[in-house]
Amino acid sequence: MGIVKSKFLKLNRLILFLALSATIITFINSFYSNYEVQKEQLIFQAIEVNRAYAQKLSDTTEVFISSSKQQLAYAANEVSSQMDNDAFLMDEANRLKYQTDSFNSVVISDALGRTQAASPETLDLVGKQLKSAGSKEALEEKKALISKPYVSTIQNLLVFISAPIFDKQHNYLGFLGGSIYLKSPNILNQILGEHYYKDGSYIYVVDKNRQILYHPQKERIGTFLNGNSGLDEIISKKEGGLLLKNSKGIEMLAGYSSIPSTDWIVITQSPLESTLLPLTGIMEKVILRTLPMASAVFLFIWLFARAISRPLQQLAERAKSLDSPTVTSDIESIDSWYVESFSLKKAMLSGVKLLHNQIGDLKRDADTDPLTGANNRRAFQYKLKQLALLETPFAILALDIDYFKRINDEYGHSVGDEVLKQQTQILQVFSRDGDLVARTGGEEFVLLLKDVTVEDAFIIAERLRVAIAEEAFETVGHVTASIGISAWTANSISIEKTLSLADQALYQAKKQGRNCCVMRSLEDVA
Numbered sequence: 001m002g003i004v005k006s007k008f009l010k011l012n013r014l015i016l017f018l019a020l021s022a023t024i025i026t027f028i029n030s031f032y033s034n035y036e037v038q039k040e041q042l043i044f045q046a047i048e049v050n051r052a053y054a055q056k057l058s059d060t061t062e063v064f065i066s067s068s069k070q071q072l073a074y075a076a077n078e079v080s081s082q083m084d085n086d087a088f089l090m091d092e093a094n095r096l097k098y099q100t101d102s103f104n105s106v107v108i109s110d111a112l113g114r115t116q117a118a119s120p121e122t123l124d125l126v127g128k129q130l131k132s133a134g135s136k137e138a139l140e141e142k143k144a145l146i147s148k149p150y151v152s153t154i155q156n157l158l159v160f161i162s163a164p165i166f167d168k169q170h171n172y173l174g175f176l177g178g179s180i181y182l183k184s185p186n187i188l189n190q191i192l193g194e195h196y197y198k199d200g201s202y203i204y205v206v207d208k209n210r211q212i213l214y215h216p217q218k219e220r221i222g223t224f225l226n227g228n229s230g231l232d233e234i235i236s237k238k239e240g241g242l243l244l245k246n247s248k249g250i251e252m253l254a255g256y257s258s259i260p261s262t263d264w265i266v267i268t269q270s271p272l273e274s275t276l277l278p279l280t281g282i283m284e285k286v287i288l289r290t291l292p293m294a295s296a297v298f299l300f301i302w303l304f305a306r307a308i309s310r311p312l313q314q315l316a317e318r319a320k321s322l323d324s325p326t327v328t329s330d331i332e333s334i335d336s337w338y339v340e341s342f343s344l345k346k347a348m349l350s351g352v353k354l355l356h357n358q359i360g361d362l363k364r365d366a367d368t369d370p371l372t373g374a375n376n377r378r379a380f381q382y383k384l385k386q387l388a389l390l391e392t393p394f395a396i397l398a399l400d401i402d403y404f405k406r407i408n409d410e411y412g413h414s415v416g417d418e419v420l421k422q423q424t425q426i427l428q429v430f431s432r433d434g435d436l437v438a439r440t441g442g443e444e445f446v447l448l449l450k451d452v453t454v455e456d457a458f459i460i461a462e463r464l465r466v467a468i469a470e471e472a473f474e475t476v477g478h479v480t481a482s483i484g485i486s487a488w489t490a491n492s493i494s495i496e497k498t499l500s501l502a503d504q505a506l507y508q509a510k511k512q513g514r515n516c517c518v519m520r521s522l523e524d525v526a
């Protein structure tokens with residue numbers, strides 16, 4: 001036999017599916033939110049660290065530039081009264097060059113741009129006309145200056161810091177300037193260059209014209225920065241942090257801060273990818289920590305849902321066997337622990353009670369003769385089958401009222417009905433537990449006697465006959481009846497034959513003049 005697949009899902013599976021999807025969705029959701037929060041946090045922290053670091057470097061550089069400018073201003077003041085003293089000027093130039101690492105070269109120029117002193121002496125500039133952009137700017141502006149980066153006559157990329165020299169009457173006497181070679185070792189790239197991280201982080205410095213003043217890749221110093229997605233924002237805001245794509249298209253988390261006295265901007269940045277590397281480990285931990293709770297939640301939902309579905313399933317199961325004799329106690333034993341299932345259980349119990357009552361009524365109606373209340377032929381046949389199955393011996397008294405037609409004719413049909421009812425009552429008196437009184441035809445009755453031999457049945461039939469004859473029937477007075485008797489035992493004659501014998505005996509009784517009993521036994525068959 002093939003298994004018939006139902007198109008409906010089982011409640012248990014539905015609940016399992018519901019619990020599982022609820023848990024998975026919650027788990028994914030919490031994992032995703034966690035991931036996003038952690039990612040944001042890491043990005044925010046990296047930008048903030050870079051910003052703070054860029055600020056620290058710009059502050060340090062600012063201090064260095066200010067102190068360089070101060071040194072030059074101080075020296076300019078010193079040399080103002082000694083502009084004719086070449087030895088003094090040379091000493092001063094050397095002192096500025098060698099006392100600190102601030103400058104790669106130092107020059108002292110007169111008001112016409114002729115070099116009065118230069119250090120290191122290898123530059124061989126003394127007496128020569130200065131033509132560099134920084135020198136020209138210093139001569140024109142006659143004030144303290146920091147030049148844009150430019151390439152000097154001896155092919156050094158440099159910035160030039162200068163201080164004007166005035167005499168006491170404030171006549172312009174020339175300038176004193178220090179060069180910082182951007183590609184050579186000096187304090188500036190010591191400050192910036194020591195901070196190069198292995199995780200791909202690096203620092204670079206640009207001016208507001210996008211020219212690179214410092215970069216870990218030396219060859220890029222002096223070039224202009226292109227293709228950096230964040231540079232416009234960096235130049236306009238001067239202070240802050242952002243996610244940008246560098247000139248190679250790599251996503252970088254950058255912090256930046258400008259150096260106020262120069263308008264240079266220090267940018268420190270680290271690759272987004274390496275910043276987010278710890279995320280994998282963090283998320284693994286999140287999963288490991290969330291899993292036990294998620295499993296516990298799943299188990300709880302599942303068990304709880306099962307507890308909800310159990311009474312419904314049990315009720316549904318019982319509903320399949322409402323005809324079972326134990327169905328009421330089976331339903332009563334179901335633990336309906338919440339209101340809805342309890343109401344359902346109550347409704348089912350009422351339904352079962354109603355159903356059983358109706359079945360009882362129908363069964364009674366189907367087995368009963370409506371006029372007399374005695375069993376009908378159908379119930380009689382059923383009883384015969386039962387006794388035969390159980391091999392219980394029995395005797396049959398087939399009874400017919402004598403001249404009943406005359407009663408009907410003389411007193412009317414309804415009086416005849418009353419006689420039939422009274423007759424039934426007399427038969428009931430003779431019927432014990434397990435016996436059966438049935439009306440099998442118009443005025444024909446049967447009394448079925450369990451575990452009774454044909455001889456005993458005859459004695460009972462005689463008593464019955466006498467009882468009927470002595471009964472005072474309403475309106476009609478006395479009535480008699482004829483009785484035919486036969487009996488059945490297992491392994492003897494068939495039931496049909498037994499009935500037929502009783503009928504034959506009754507016929508014989510009628511023939512003998514009525515109001516008598518005739519018995520037919522097995523011997524009569526033989």
Ligand SMILES: Nc1nc2c(ncn2[C@@H]2O[C@H](COP(=O)(O)OP(=O)(O)OP(=O)(O)O)[C@@H](O)[C@H]2O)c(=O)[nH]1
Pocket residue numbers: 371400401402403404405406408412413414415416417420441442443510514
């Ligand atoms: N009042 C009434 N009469 C019925 C009912 N069923 C059958 N009868 C009548 O019962 C009578 C039976 O008559 P018969 O079979 O001739 O038998 P009888 O007159 O009793 O004569 P014997 O049996 O030979 O003694 C008929 O007149 C039927 O109409 C019933 O339910 N009520």
